[in-house]
Amino acid sequence: MSQRVRGVVARAVGQPVELTTIVVPDPGPGEAVVAVRTCGVCHTDLHYREGGINDDFPFLLGHEAAGVVEAVGEGVTDLRAGDFVVLNWRAVCGRCRACLRGRPQYCFDTHNAEQKMTLEDGTELSPALGIGAFADKTLVAAGQCTKVDPQASPAAVGLLGCGVMAGIGAAVNTGGVTRGDSVAVIGCGGVGNAAIAGASLVGAHRIIAVDVEERKLRWARGFGAHHTVNAAETDPVQAIRDLTGGFGADVVIDAVGTPRTYEQAFYARDLAGTVVLVGVPTPDMRLDLPLLDVFGRGGALKSSWYGDCLPSRDFPVLVDLYLQGRLDLDGFVSERIALDEVEEAFARMERGEVLRSVVVL
Structure with missing residues (x-):
């Protein structure tokens, strides 16, 4: 059964983002619903709001996220409810010429969830980098979920989802x-x-x-x-x-x-x-x-x-180094904010006042 949750949406070029209700469907084959714990505010999200990526408005913003798997769809065998994951935008296909040559970090056919999240009136949303994690919950392809040690701080390790890994x-x-x-x-x-x-x-x-x-x-x-x-x-x-x-x-x-x-x-x-x-x-x-x-x-x-990364290989190793005190991921977290403070965080980011504002849900 679909769920109604809060999400931060960019409706048109240059307009302030809006906290509104979005509809998240149950996961279909190969998909997962993730309860978002944290999500970093990245320049890429601002590029989406400004129309610098494409014009597929409205966008559901946010992509540097960590969370807990709530449910998985048919055919998903390597994830289960309760897994702590960092989300990524490189769900490799395993079938393209790069993957078949043993170079999945260069996968030429990465994929996202097939179903669309929507506004309450049925308008389909375009999730930023196929993730859309400025929301209480999001729908992603199961391959976009990388399991990591649950002892890690979500605010810190979620940033591996984009900028820090890059x-x-x-x-x-x-x-x-x-x-x-x-x-x-x-x-x-x-x-x-x-x-x-x-x-x-x-x-x-x-x-x-x-x-x-x-x-x-x-x-x-x-x-x-x-x-x-x-x-x-x-x-x-x-x-x-x-x-x-x-x-x-x-x-x-x-x-x-x-x-x-x-x-x-x-x-x-x-x-x-x-x-x-x-x-x-x-x-x-x-x-x-x-x-x-x-x-x-x-x-x-x-x-x-994306730092030529393979999330399944790189994220767990970097999280382990973080937990050992050898990689200071906490140092990238300039501030923790609420979901309705994203627009103000964009302004601080543009002024160069923060490394990362992190939304905590």
Whole structure:
């Protein structure tokens, strides 16, 4: 029997979000209903509200979530009611060419729940990243639920559902950072600081944080940055070179995603070094680099989508490291808020005052 619960909905481009009643159907084959415990407020949710993703309004926002499975549909064998899960937007298919080659982290046919959640008048909702977790309960594909240790704080580990995993994965999975490497991270919001935390976790010997705001550089030092560069005052390329013996960093991660920051990353890396783009550009952006420089500097230019993660592999490991005190996920939680405070949290996020506001239900 369907349930009526509260949910945060964006009805039209640029309009304030609305807390309203939504209808969550019983889970069908391959689906699960999850009682949401916490959900982080991510820039992607704001992009949905602003029409920057697509125009499939109304949207049910929220996707960085942890919760408890309430019910599962037919054919679901690896989940049961009561399981504590982190939600993800990469439910791998197991059948596409990437999955069949043993690379499910690149699955080309990820999927969501087949049924739609709706408003009370029957209007179908588009859940953000196929999740829609600014709600008391949400309907997802069972593969979007990753079981983790229930001792973990939902507010902290739920952030693995998007931004924190994207940053850690950009460093560890995509960039291949390992012990002894030098790493520079341009942009020290939630994703950038997660990249710093990931680089620190695997033993990078020199981590350089770059931003234009001193507040964010202070955050970066807390997550393991050894040096900070204020790009509003100093040429970041020269500063990174000066801090790496004149050579440049082994891995440079662009967590902003603009032509200017990408060019800085490109020239701040060592010969045969790696550039990782994890910041999301807008559709109008274009890049102009001398092709001879691309050839002559060697190395690798990579893009990192969701940190090239496989949730079933990565989430439990990172949660265990968190519980061991080796990964400070609590440090990303700037504030805990109620479900009706999402619009105000968007404003604080845009002003750069928080790493993550987390809705607690």
